[in-house]
Amino acid sequence: MTAVDDRPERPLRVALLGCGTVGAEVAKLLTHSADDLEQRIGRRVELAGIAVRRLNRERPGIDPALLTTDALELVQRPDIDLVVEVIGGIEPARTLILTALERGAAVVTANKALLAEDGATLFAAAEAAGTDLYFEAAVAGAIPIIRPLRESLVGDEITSVMGIVNGTTNFILDRMHTEGVGFSETLTLAQELGYAEADPTADVEGFDAAAKAAILASLAFHSRVRAEDVHREGITEVTRADVATAEAMDSVIKLLAICTLTDDPEPRVSIRVHPAMIPSSHPLASVGGAYNAVFVESRSAGRLMFYGPGAGGSPTASAVMGDLVTVARNRVRGAAGPGESSYAQRQVAPIGDVVTRYHVSLSVADVTGVLASVAHAFAEHGVSLQIVRQEGVGPNATGPTGDAGSARLVIVTHDARDADLSATVETLRSLPEVHEVISVMRVEGDRA
Amino acid sequence: MTAVDDRPERPLRVALLGCGTVGAEVAKLLTHSADDLEQRIGRRVELAGIAVRRLNRERPGIDPALLTTDALELVQRPDIDLVVEVIGGIEPARTLILTALERGAAVVTANKALLAEDGATLFAAAEAAGTDLYFEAAVAGAIPIIRPLRESLVGDEITSVMGIVNGTTNFILDRMHTEGVGFSETLTLAQELGYAEADPTADVEGFDAAAKAAILASLAFHSRVRAEDVHREGITEVTRADVATAEAMDSVIKLLAICTLTDDPEPRVSIRVHPAMIPSSHPLASVGGAYNAVFVESRSAGRLMFYGPGAGGSPTASAVMGDLVTVARNRVRGAAGPGESSYAQRQVAPIGDVVTRYHVSLSVADVTGVLASVAHAFAEHGVSLQIVRQEGVGPNATGPTGDAGSARLVIVTHDARDADLSATVETLRSLPEVHEVISVMRVEGDRA
Numbered sequence: 001m002t003a004v005d006d007r008p009e010r011p012l013r014v015a016l017l018g019c020g021t022v023g024a025e026v027a028k029l030l031t032h033s034a035d036d037l038e039q040r041i042g043r044r045v046e047l048a049g050i051a052v053r054r055l056n057r058e059r060p061g062i063d064p065a066l067l068t069t070d071a072l073e074l075v076q077r078p079d080i081d082l083v084v085e086v087i088g089g090i091e092p093a094r095t096l097i098l099t100a101l102e103r104g105a106a107v108v109t110a111n112k113a114l115l116a117e118d119g120a121t122l123f124a125a126a127e128a129a130g131t132d133l134y135f136e137a138a139v140a141g142a143i144p145i146i147r148p149l150r151e152s153l154v155g156d157e158i159t160s161v162m163g164i165v166n167g168t169t170n171f172i173l174d175r176m177h178t179e180g181v182g183f184s185e186t187l188t189l190a191q192e193l194g195y196a197e198a199d200p201t202a203d204v205e206g207f208d209a210a211a212k213a214a215i216l217a218s219l220a221f222h223s224r225v226r227a228e229d230v231h232r233e234g235i236t237e238v239t240r241a242d243v244a245t246a247e248a249m250d251s252v253i254k255l256l257a258i259c260t261l262t263d264d265p266e267p268r269v270s271i272r273v274h275p276a277m278i279p280s281s282h283p284l285a286s287v288g289g290a291y292n293a294v295f296v297e298s299r300s301a302g303r304l305m306f307y308g309p310g311a312g313g314s315p316t317a318s319a320v321m322g323d324l325v326t327v328a329r330n331r332v333r334g335a336a337g338p339g340e341s342s343y344a345q346r347q348v349a350p351i352g353d354v355v356t357r358y359h360v361s362l363s364v365a366d367v368t369g370v371l372a373s374v375a376h377a378f379a380e381h382g383v384s385l386q387i388v389r390q391e392g393v394g395p396n397a398t399g400p401t402g403d404a405g406s407a408r409l410v411i412v413t414h415d416a417r418d419a420d421l422s423a424t425v426e427t428l429r430s431l432p433e434v435h436e437v438i439s440v441m442r443v444e445g446d447r448a
Numbered sequence: 449m450t451a452v453d454d455r456p457e458r459p460l461r462v463a464l465l466g467c468g469t470v471g472a473e474v475a476k477l478l479t480h481s482a483d484d485l486e487q488r489i490g491r492r493v494e495l496a497g498i499a500v501r502r503l504n505r506e507r508p509g510i511d512p513a514l515l516t517t518d519a520l521e522l523v524q525r526p527d528i529d530l531v532v533e534v535i536g537g538i539e540p541a542r543t544l545i546l547t548a549l550e551r552g553a554a555v556v557t558a559n560k561a562l563l564a565e566d567g568a569t570l571f572a573a574a575e576a577a578g579t580d581l582y583f584e585a586a587v588a589g590a591i592p593i594i595r596p597l598r599e600s601l602v603g604d605e606i607t608s609v610m611g612i613v614n615g616t617t618n619f620i621l622d623r624m625h626t627e628g629v630g631f632s633e634t635l636t637l638a639q640e641l642g643y644a645e646a647d648p649t650a651d652v653e654g655f656d657a658a659a660k661a662a663i664l665a666s667l668a669f670h671s672r673v674r675a676e677d678v679h680r681e682g683i684t685e686v687t688r689a690d691v692a693t694a695e696a697m698d699s700v701i702k703l704l705a706i707c708t709l710t711d712d713p714e715p716r717v718s719i720r721v722h723p724a725m726i727p728s729s730h731p732l733a734s735v736g737g738a739y740n741a742v743f744v745e746s747r748s749a750g751r752l753m754f755y756g757p758g759a760g761g762s763p764t765a766s767a768v769m770g771d772l773v774t775v776a777r778n779r780v781r782g783a784a785g786p787g788e789s790s791y792a793q794r795q796v797a798p799i800g801d802v803v804t805r806y807h808v809s810l811s812v813a814d815v816t817g818v819l820a821s822v823a824h825a826f827a828e829h830g831v832s833l834q835i836v837r838q839e840g841v842g843p844n845a846t847g848p849t850g851d852a853g854s855a856r857l858v859i860v861t862h863d864a865r866d867a868d869l870s871a872t873v874e875t876l877r878s879l880p881e882v883h884e885v886i887s888v889m890r891v892e893g894d895r896a
Contacts, residue, residue: 029603029748039791040602040670136600142749144592144600152584152592154488155477155769222488283755286734300477300766301590301756307731308752318748321603335783343487 011044012328015080015105017051017071017096018087019059021313022110022137026084026320027062033321041328045082049074051096075100082327084320085109086137090117101125101133106327106336108320110137116211116227119218123340132336134323139212140165140292142315143308144322149219149296150338156298158220160260162444165212167290167310168203169235169255171195173275174288176243177252183238195290205234206255206273213257216294217271220259222344225269231351233274242275242439245361245410251277252285256444261346268349277359278445285445352419357386357443359412362428363436366407370433374409377427381420387412406435412443459492460776463528463553465499465519465544466535467507469761470558470585474532474768475510481769489776493530497522499544523548530775532768533557534585538565549573549581554775554784556768558585564659564675567666571788580784582771587660588613588740590763591756592770597667597744598786604746606668608708610892613660615738615758616651617683617703619643621723622736624691625700631686643738653682654703654721661705664742665719668707670792673717679799681722690723690887693809693858699725700733704892709794716797725807726893733893800867805834805891807860810876811884814855818881822857825875829868835860854883860891 014030016023030037030047038044050062051071059067068074075083075096083100085107087093093114097107102125109115115122115138126133136146140163149158164170168190175186187204190196202208210230217225235255246253256276261267278285283305287293292310297303309315330337364370371388378385391408413421421440428434462478464471478485478495486492498510499519507515516522523531523544531548533555535541541562545555550573557563563570563586574581584594588611597606612618616638623634635652638644650656658678665673683703694701704724709715726733731753735741740758745751757763778785812818819836826833839856861869869888876882 025748033603033605036605036792037603040789143752144596147595147600148592151774152595152770153766154773155481155485155771156766157481157484283734286731298766300473300762300769302760302763304591304754304756306752306754309750312750314748315750318601318604318746321748322600323603325602326599329786330783333783335778335781338777341488344484 009043011046012041012081012331013048013079014045014082014084014324015049015051015074015077016047017075017083017085017093019050019052019062020086022086022316022320023050024059024062025313025317026086029317029321037325040325042332043328045324045328048080049077071096072099075105076103080105081331082324083107084324085111086320087111088113090114094118094122097122098125101129101131104129104131106132106331108134108323108327110135110316110320112138112208112211112215113227116214119215120224120340120342126336127339130336132327132330134327134337135215136323137316137319139215140294140306141308141310141312142318143292143294143306143310144319145216145294145306146219148306149216153296153298153301156300158296158298160258160297161216161220161294162256162258162284163216163294164254164284164287164292165257165294165310166203166209166255167292168196168200169209170287170292171290172204173235173238173253173255176238176240177247180240180243182240183236204236206232209255209257209273213259213271213273216257217259217269218342220296221261221269221346222341223269223346224342225271225348229271229348231272231274231354235275238275239439241361242441245359245439246277249277249359249412250280251443252280253277253441254284256284258444262349262353268347270349270354272351272354274442276442276444282445352417352422354418355415356418357413357415358421359410359441359443360425361438362409362411362434363406363438364409365433365435366405367433371409373431373433374411374428377431378411378413378424381424381427383416383420383424384414385411386414408438457491459494460489460529460779461496461527462493462530462532462772463497463499463522463525464495465523465531465533465541467498467500467510468534470534470764470768471498472507472510473761473765474534477765477769485773488773490780491776493772493776496528497525519544520547523553524551528553529779530772531555532772533559534768535559536561538562542566545570546573549577549579552577552579554580554582554779556582556771556775558583558764558768560586560656560659560663561675564662567663568672568788568790574784575787578784580775580778582775582785583663584771585764585767587663588742588754589756589758589760590766591740591742591754591758592767593664593742593754594667596754597664601744601746601749604748606744606746608706608745609664609668609742610704610706610732611664611742612702612732612735612740613705613742613758614651614657614703615740616644616648617657618735618740618758619738620652621683621686621701621703624686624688625695628688628691630688631684652684654680657703657705657721661707661719661721664705665707665717666790668744669709669717669794670789671717671794672790673719673796677719677796679720679722679802683723686723687887689809690889693807693887694725697725697807697860698728699891700728701725701889702732704732706892710797710801716795718797718802720799720802722890724890724892730893800865800870802866803863804866805861805863806869807858807889807891808873809886810857810859810882811854811886812857813881813883814853815881819857821879821881822859822876825879826859826861826872829872829875831864831868831872832862833859834862856886
């Protein structure tokens with residue numbers, strides 16, 4: 001604690017925007033932990049107002065005198081030093097945050113969607129006012145990942161960030177593995193248990209993970225990356241057959257957010273969210289249920305992993321409170337923390353240029369020569385094969401004869417460009433011997 | 449980047465104390481990454497001097513003009529802004545760091561032994577001078593754990609920190625499990641491979657882990673905890689039989705650093721380093737080789753884990769460089785980061801008051817009634833049993849007769865006070881039916 005702590009100065013005043021699961025928890029901690037927070041910050045903090053949509057909801061433990069429906073008036077109050085935004089969404093959150101920053105208030109937000117859409121505007125406003133914008137809670141709930149990327153690893157060169165950053169989809173995929181049930185059935189269960197929203201689009205289509213990926217890539221590569229830059233595929237098309245195939249390969253299917261740099265002389269940012277197979281031995285494979293984990297590789301540090309609860313009122317409130325103490329300490333000391341670092345200005349590579357491995361499952365005619373045709377399709381697009389496995393299907397499937405039964409071919413490629421793989425799949429679809437391209441899935445994690 | 453960045457100001461000058469594995473790597477990064485560092489800090493940093501013990505050693509890539517054997521003169525130079533200490537040990541490191549801090553220079557250190565012995569003095573000097581003392585590299589190498597405890601979780605209440613924080617002992621125990629070989633044989637191998645020092649005492653006797661535990665506990669519990677407060681047991685007495693028993697229990701043996709709070713009305717810090725069995729399903733169980741991991745539990749965040757390389761020149765240099773950028777940014781902004789937080793002033797509980805589970809392995813006479821005597825010994829000290837398993841040894845071992853063969857009893861207790869367990873073991877040793885108390889080991893991780 002610094003010398004300034006003992007001086008009788010007025011408390012720092014906090015405005016809380018939003019009082020849902022996270023907001024109510026933040027309000028509770030601000031009240032119950034006030035003495036500890038004062039010791040840790042060197043100044044008392046007090047909750048000065050809470051903006052809500054409706055005044056007449058039941059809110060146990062919250063002083064009704066603090067509530068207001070006029071959020072804009074609250075952030076404009078000259079006595080407010082710190083603003084916590086846990087409303088989510090683009091508007092009115094953006095206007096409220098910008099108004100607060102322009103007044104010089106420090107802002108703590110959990111708003112991944114807004115940061116991934118318009119972070120640059122917010123950072124510029126914070127910088128112009130010499131104040132703080134902190135957002136640890138925006139990615140991976142309680143897991144400290146923003147601060148490690150922004151500060152701990154800032155003297156290193158990060159080469160890749162790969163994470164399970166959406167608990168809903170991880171819960172669903174996990175269940176599909178353990179229970180052997182399909183996607184829609186599992187989604188319904190997840191909704192019943194409260195792990196998925198009534199409208200699950202943001203989670204299952206990968207929008208939530210894409211916003212988080214954009215934030216992680218921006219920090220890791222000192223560049224501006226937006227949600228719209230992220231190649232995004234959700235989990236709605238993951239089938240029971242995919243899950244079974246993954247298990248046969250001693251792998252599991254996870255929805256991954258992957259941020260890497262390309263091998264070009266001027267490296268570009270490759271950023272994508274999609275389901276992928278990873279080996280069961282990979283540290284991310286055992287991240288179950290609604291947990292999140294982020295795997296970071298850098299030149300000097302090597303491989304790091306951060307693991308913990310990815311969502312929920314309490315865990316998210318923990319991250320918000322850590323930021324709140326930090327920005328309050330900064331305010332007591334009279335200096336803001338680190339701002340945006342986007343000097344590297346790396347370009348984003350199109351998905352076609354991404355290089356990874358692929359698992360392709362085909363239903364083919366069980367005739368002599370089919371393997372040669374299929375192998376030729378891969379070869380003509382420059383995709384080389386690592387594993388080819390033929391699995392019998394149907395009564396004549398395993399017979400070596402030229403009958404018209406169908407068999408299944410399972411193929412794993414070596415590293416290939418996404419564009420080349422897509423072209424290969426087009427060619428495969430045109431082959432008369434190929435009845436169906438059953439699934440195409442990327443294979444991530446350790447290279448074989 | 450803030451507006452101040454563009455002003456032509458003189459570079460920040462760095463003095464490096466020590467040029468071994470870590471120091472040489474830091475020197476390399478400071479030189480090769482100078483342009484990136486300047487962008488990230490907002491000011492150029494330059495390496496202004498390196499204190500070494502001997503000038504005439506081969507140091508590829510290091511400008512000999514930077515070298516000096518007079519470390520004290522180097523830290524007293526008025527142009528030095530930032531000091532990186534990677535010498536290790538108590539003296540001369542303490543004098544050099546204090547001299548630097550008193551001059552107002554910021555210090556980045558990897559020195560766990562010094563911080564755990566005399567951190568309070570260093571923090572007081574930093575605070576008096578209004579400057580920074582950062583030490584991410586002191587615990588768990590490249591893994592960001594200091595900053596998460598000191599900043600990310602500072603708005604939360606941490607209840608426990610449990611970690612594998614010594615790579616040498618983890619490598620040895622791991623090998624004992626995978627190869628089924630004994631301690632001394634494995635130690636020799638570890639020395640040959642460079643994972644253990646010629647004098648392995650600091651590692652295998654748990655001194656290194658104890659220093660790190662003290663640092664972690666101080667941060668987690670906002671209290672002063674020193675290395676001498678840590679109950680410490682090394683791994684030299686872990687036998688092949690212990691390893692086999694652990695495996696039979698679907699567990700592994702790890703050297704753990706455990707920091708918790710007691711259940712008292714005024715919670716005390718319980719802090720200890722010892723080998724323990726943890727279930728194979730525990731996240732720490734799969735931390736292999738020279739990797740480190742720290743498992744943190746807090747009231748709001750829940751369970752978090754941080755994983756990565758625990759030692760080595762490059763990983764440690766990554767942590768040092770992250771701190772160096774942070775203290776340099778602080779200097780550019782004219783404000784120091786967080787100082788010591790020890791306001792909670794929690795007492796340290798003696799080991800006797802620690803509550804955990806125990807695995808006890810006994811060689812007993814294979815006679816009727818032995819189980820009753822043994823069970824009575826536990827009961828009279830208030831230790832209740834969870835599992836009792838009798839394993840036959842010797843030709844008559846499995847016979848139900850009253851012959852004089854010996855059998856083995858394996859016992860796992862419920863939660864018990866360490867003092868009660870020790871008293872139980874004393875009683876067991878005095879029983880005529882007990883030939884030998886073969887091993888006593890704590891059981892950690894999830895409660896059964």
